[in-house]
Amino acid sequence: MxxxxxxxxxxxxxxxxxxxxxxxxxxxxxxxxxxxxxxxxxxxxxxxxxxxxxxxxxxxxxxxxxxxxxxxxxxxxxxxxxxxxxxxxxxxxxxxxxxxxxxxxxxxxxxxxxxxxxxxxxxxxxxxxxxxxxxxxxxxxxxxxxxxxxxxxxxxxxxxxxxxxxxxxxxLTFYPEQVSDTLAPKLIAVGSHSYNKGYDLLLQVWKGLQDIFPEWELHIYGRIDNAQTYPVMAKALGVANTVHFHEPDPEIMLRYQESSIMVLPSRSEGFGMVLIEAMACGLPCVSFDCPSGPRDIIAHGEDGFLVPPGNVGEMTERLKELMADGKLRKEMGQLARKQVQRFxxxxxxxxxxxxxxxxxx
Known part of the structure; x- marks a missing residue:
């Protein structure tokens, strides 16, 4: 051995x-x-x-x-x-x-x-x-x-x-039989509260979406910094009522299954594990095309969307497109689950x- x-x-x-x-x-x-x-x-x-x-x-x-x-x-x-x-x-x-x-x-x-x-x-x-x-x-x-x-x-x-x-x-961490039906009005983001993860950009995006889709919620899972940087920012931007911050969850697969869209606002990634996990659960993903990882995982326009790094306006539009179209969410999520099998x-x-x-x- x-x-x-x-x-x-x-x-x-x-x-x-x-x-x-x-x-x-x-x-x-x-x-x-x-x-x-x-x-x-x-x-x-x-x-x-x-x-x-x-x-x-x-x-x-x-x-x-x-x-x-x-x-x-x-x-x-x-x-x-x-x-x-x-x-x-x-x-x-x-x-x-x-x-x-x-x-x-x-x-x-x-x-x-x-x-x-x-x-x-x-x-x-x-x-x-x-x-x-x-x-x-x-x-x-x-x-x-x-x-x-x-x-x-x-x-x-x-x-x-x-x-x-x-x-x-x-x-892949998991490939469950049960997947999201992409019907719940929930977006999910996963990662620690660091500058690199781009939650400041995501909160700006969400500010542009909250009034258009008042029934939708954004759930962010990840280690929260002592200064509560992003919860404080959410309050300052007036989005705290629809943005929910959670500590890391060992049952994160269930959280993906309860959501309908995965969003990754990172400035850089080593790979993007959360993308392939979300795709395995049948979620379409919207991600900044940051180095490195998302472009190796997402097929733009097929199983998700890649957005130019830091482009808050375009990420807002891509999310708006998915949030408004349940059929598109489901089709993209199904293809995402199929294509992620290579991992x-x-x-x-x-x-x-x-x-x-x-x-x-």
Missing amino acids: KKILYITNGINGSGGLERVLSIKTTVLSAQFGYEVHILVLNEAWRNPFYAFAPGVRMHTISVSGNPLQYIKQYRNGIKAIVQEVQPDVISVCDDGLKGFFVPQILRHSTIPVIYERHASVLIDQQQGLKAKVMQGLMKRLAGGFDAFVVLTQNNLNEWPVNNNLKVIPNP LPERVIGQWDRLFKQLIK
Whole structure:
């Protein structure tokens, strides 16, 4: 039985990386026969938001203190766990800088090391010079991995041309038998409350729709920031009565099934897991054509709409079109469900199995 060791920060959050890792590790162990290990920091495997298969083995290292102490503990901890587990392949799932140094930490090892990039480099677009320096260093270090895996064809353009670059999309979280009837007057958006997710733009869009469709509601699911930025903004814009903010919901599939349209106002995405989840539940999606992901998922005008990034006026018009036409919603939602089958886990995880075997061989 071949062993895989995943190195990440933690698996107890509600983000896309944790969700994808729970699916991949479950399928790899249950259907493909791998012995799966996950290494986290500071015991961040306890009380996971998503379910992990009982056979997946957890490891942790403690890191703290000043940067030098932290780096030393990180380096020594990884070496110790690798020595203990003796994996056949290692996959690093860490969108921060430190994960890029794993090949250097293990430079005397013959174990192949993969890097999985779950975010666009544009996610740090607000952070200025520091982010640019970090991105430059990441790009220099990217060639040190045996394989560097991104989620979309568009993501390839963000990294230097190396023969180690691969594209493997995220797998679907679910593909339920019961789908939305697209009749309920509800829009849904899913994602944490960050600038990158574009909820400020979405609230402007909603302000232009609320009076035209007074019976409709917008439901936003995602971790709310301490400052309550978007609930406060909703009040200032006069839309708080029809916009409802919710914390992350482990039963998000049910929330899609209760809705009729999915909207993604992001400024950038790593992939757009929420799009394929909504489509699996029979929802048409309206998304900004941001880098990266939506254009690899949505067939514009067929199963949803792509809108030029940041174009509030056009997103308003596209949503208006769907909200006013129940037949169009249903037709687009049905096609979305059919076309999203290419992301079924058995199809996507098979690509990982082939990559692992290639590198181990």
